[in-house]
Amino acid sequence: MSAGILELDKGFVNGTTWHEIPSYVTQNTPVTIEQARSVMEYPLKKEQLYRKCSDIGLEPVKAWCIIRDDHNKVMVPHIGNQFEALDNTFLLNFVHENLLGKFPELEIESVGTLWNGATAFLNLKIAEFQVRGDQSPTLSRLMYYNPLGRGSYQACAHDIRIVCNNTLKASAAQGAANKTLAKFRHTKSAGQKINDHLENLAEVKLGLEKHVEALNYLAGEQMTTADLTAMLDFMFPLSYDKDGEVQKGRATSLAVNQRNEVVKAFSIGQDSMSQATATSAYGLLQAATNYYDHNTIRNGDAGSRAWDGLTGTRAAKKDSVFKFLMERAAA
Numbered sequence: 001m002s003a004g005i006l007e008l009d010k011g012f013v014n015g016t017t018w019h020e021i022p023s024y025v026t027q028n029t030p031v032t033i034e035q036a037r038s039v040m041e042y043p044l045k046k047e048q049l050y051r052k053c054s055d056i057g058l059e060p061v062k063a064w065c066i067i068r069d070d071h072n073k074v075m076v077p078h079i080g081n082q083f084e085a086l087d088n089t090f091l092l093n094f095v096h097e098n099l100l101g102k103f104p105e106l107e108i109e110s111v112g113t114l115w116n117g118a119t120a121f122l123n124l125k126i127a128e129f130q131v132r133g134d135q136s137p138t139l140s141r142l143m144y145y146n147p148l149g150r151g152s153y154q155a156c157a158h159d160i161r162i163v164c165n166n167t168l169k170a171s172a173a174q175g176a177a178n179k180t181l182a183k184f185r186h187t188k189s190a191g192q193k194i195n196d197h198l199e200n201l202a203e204v205k206l207g208l209e210k211h212v213e214a215l216n217y218l219a220g221e222q223m224t225t226a227d228l229t230a231m232l233d234f235m236f237p238l239s240y241d242k243d244g245e246v247q248k249g250r251a252t253s254l255a256v257n258q259r260n261e262v263v264k265a266f267s268i269g270q271d272s273m274s275q276a277t278a279t280s281a282y283g284l285l286q287a288a289t290n291y292y293d294h295n296t297i298r299n300g301d302a303g304s305r306a307w308d309g310l311t312g313t314r315a316a317k318k319d320s321v322f323k324f325l326m327e328r329a330a331a
Contacts, residue, residue, distance in 0.1 A: 004114035004307060008071060010039055011112020014125075030107035030125075033096050039111050040088040040120050043069035044148070049078070066148055068117050075118045075148050088120040091144050095122060099142075109141065114307070121145035126157075126208065131215045133277025136163030140208045143310070157208055158310055163272045166289045167306065168322075169315040214326065219282035221329035228266065231284055232259045234324050235317075258291070265290040281325045288321040 005011075011024040012031045045067050050058040064083065066076040076083075100106055109125040126140040139160050158169045236255040239247045246252060266278075266287035277283055292314045293306070308314045 004119075005112075006114075006116045008068070008073070008116040009113045011110065012036070012039065013110040013112070014107070015109070024112060031109065031111050033092075033100070033108070036092055036108055036111040036122060037089065039113060040092050040122070042088070042117055044075065044087060045069045046079070046083070071116075073116055075116070088146050091120070091146055092122065095124065095144060099124065109139075117148075119145060119147045119307075126205065129212050131212070131277070131282060132219050133274040133280070134161075134219065134272055134282070136161055136272040138162065138168075140211075142204060145311075147311075156311065157204060157211075159208075159211070161286070161289075166286065166293050167309045168285070168289045169310055169318055214322075215282060215285075218285060218325060218329060219277050219280050221281040222276070222279060223281050223284055227281070227328060228263070228284065230328065231288065231321065231324065232262060235259075235262065235288060235321065258295075261295055262287050262291045281329045285322060285325055289318055292318055 005019065005021050005023060009023060012035045013024055013026050014028070014030050016026055017024050046064050047067055048060050049063040049065055051061050053059040062081065064079050064081065065074050066079060066083075067074050095108075100108070106124050106126065108122060110123045111121070113120045122144050124142040126142055128137050128139050130137050139162065140157065141160065142157050156169070158167060160167055236258045238252060238255055241247050266284060273283060273286075293309045305314070309318070
């Protein structure tokens with residue numbers, strides 16, 4: 001299991017890591033800006049690609065790649081002419097000057113690289129809160145990351161529920177929190193666009209406060225067996241024949257197994273919650289989150305799974321369940 005951390009990757013974490021890979025140094029203090037710079041400072045270079053031609057040897061083609069110049073390793077094998085390799089330290093300088101400099105209560109919780117430096121990320125710790133009836137604290141974080149070859153420069157807010165390391169991404173449906181997610185193409189204008197984004201941390205905090213209000217609302221809404229079934233039908237629908245019977249087959253078996261995993265998490269995976277909270281819409285949300293964050297590991301890489309839970313398909317699915325439960329509870 002690589003966890004996305006390869007031979008050239010490194011990082012610093014305030015706390016512990018679930019993967020315990022030595023190149024990620026753990027400590028009991030916030031990550032310093034010097035430590036962050038030592039991780040994110042490595043040279044990226046855009047190089048022309050060539051093809052072998054029998055007459056003239058090598059001939060340039062209309063394609064380029066991004067290499068990590070200190071190790072001559074290809075980061076992105078094929079990019080277009082407009083793609084720019086903006087140095088990762090640009091993001092770090094932006095965070096240092098526009099966020100840490102203006103809001104001293106913030107601290108860097110973790111910084112690191114993945115896939116030999118193709119992705120660089122930095123997490124800021126914003127606040128800690130508890131949902132009523134849930135004894136486990138939740139941390140709000142603001143993450144900046146640069147996924148070369150895996151998407152645009154991005155920034156987002158997200159929550160971590162400490163008790164089980166589930167990641168419940170702050171929903172894009174949350175009022176001002178909509179503005180905590182932004183994507184910028186790797187072009188010459190990306191630097192200025194990032195610099196113009198998310199400077200108003202007060203707005204981000206407002207969005208996260210609304211997110212906490214929503215979670216507390218869900219914690220006060222009791223769910224019935226019919227509500228659980230409705231959520232399972234939303235997450236993993238079953239197919240029925242013309243007589244109303246569930247169709248047999250591999251797809252049905254897969255859906256039934258997935259539904260059973262969610263029911264299991266809902267039934268026995270709520271140790272930190274009061275009985276009332278465990279059977280609430282919040283409990284259902286955590287059961288769904290537990291499923292998406294701990295099941296269906298592709299290629300055996302739990303790191304890719306965890307990253308997807310913050311920024312990819314799993315994150316989108318958790319957001320959709322959150323929206324479904326909010327609408328169900330309000331009905």
